[in-house]
Amino acid sequence: MLCLLETHLSGPKANKIAKRFGFSDWFLEEGVIWILWNSNFWNVKVLMSHRQYVHMKLRYGLESPWFFTVVYGSPQIGLRTSPWEGLKSIADNLTSEWCVGGDFNCVLSTTDTGGNSGLSRDHDRFVDCLLECGLQDLGFKGQPFTWQKGIIRRRLDRYVTNAAWSQHFSSAVVKHLPKLKSDYVPIFLELWVDSTAASSCHPFRFLASWLTHENFNSMLKTNWKDEISLDQNVTNFMEAARVWNKEVFGDIHRKKIEFWPD
Template sequence: MGFDTWTISEGEEFSGGIWCLWNKDVWDVQVLRIHKQLIHCKVSWNKQEPWFLTAIYGSPNPTIRRDLWYMLEKIANLTIGPWCIGSNFNAIKSAQDSGGSSNLSSDTNKFIDCMCNCGMMEVEISGSPFTWQRGHIKRRLDRVLSSFKWAQLFQAAGVKHLSKLKSDHLPILIDFQHTIQDNSNKPFRLLAPWLLHDDYSNLVNDAWNPNDSLTDNINSFNNRAKAWNRETFENIFRKKSCIIARLEGINKSLSFQSNPFLEKLQKELCMEYENIVVQE
């Protein structure tokens, strides 16, 4: 998957399990605690101020999940500095987290009390309001919470609920900073997927003149390849962005009511998305 370092809390049979993966030349990660329902780490990058991250997988069993609330409060008493916790809590905080379709349990109160005792606040989200769906039942079981110090350290951070593909959970992404990329001085790079495109051989033949020098041919190819990538090949990336946007819209619509047409379209778009990802 492209990571050179990791730590794992093993699952039991077909449930549970947490993977934390990172590249050690970018991230400085110190694993402080591993448990069946959490991995607690101290992290930093680019020599910035270190902060704490707790990756969560709450047990589906409310009785076992009590251990999670207890451990989080215990960690809170020992943690000084910015702190962020998140992923699958397997618990809801309000009736809105289930679309108002279920009664709240005593575990909801334990969840809320734990977050208050830990001094945690919601990180702003974008995307579908629910993160889990099975049939017509929808819940917001996944979330990211942070301390006030973490929110101050990463003021531009937000959480994106991405499109559901293989899992019955949506992937959630912590987006630390929205930046505008400047590609004006971007160096030339040959993309390996170009070689899979039917028109690539024509590009090389048109750009290469055996009567010119090697340097002239390379410059000719570079210039033609940039234009070809922009006009011919790069449309797969635009198409991918379009499919993701359509899937997000469908997910939002299906969050509130079922629609056989949209459900069929969702499956077709997911298949098209996977074909594009292979090329990417």
């Protein structure tokens, strides 16, 4: 499932672009929140839609259903009353597992600003909203900030859940992924983490030095096909890159140890 925020696209053009992502289904709160999923895995029922939040009931395969709310808080403080009041209204009528995630455009503490600036004027309303809804921050792994413009950095994006959701998905992990061309970093919520597999497998790392090798582009073109899905392309590339790194490029980590043993 993929959630995109602040898309600035609506109408036929939005649907045309959403279709190109390769998902079977999607829901567009046009211009603001896009939610895309594969119905082979997810059963999604949109219960409530607003320009600043979309509330859904989800079921993954044969798992028990739970509730998920995607939030995009307006950058204008005066308009951010809507998501806070909306979440409170949802909480009043909900007793089962609930996860809320997205760009709240508000920080919880000065830690979310790197300690370099104060809190926004609606900080208290944000904190009170989470308390009233019984929602707690899930934490994260990775870089500490989700948005950066110049020297200004903030953690504006997060996942918060109620106790029932946290208990059901006790191994869930939030990961801040590397920033690409956006001011924001992508955030990945992994619901089930296989601790055994995680401890036995080394994470894939893309080495910038690969780009200097004359055969890199050829290896990439061979293992990236337009006619297959993004997930399969990524998997194929990682597997091929590991082999290519060892057999063609050479093990750069081993070479570093040989040249600089200390």
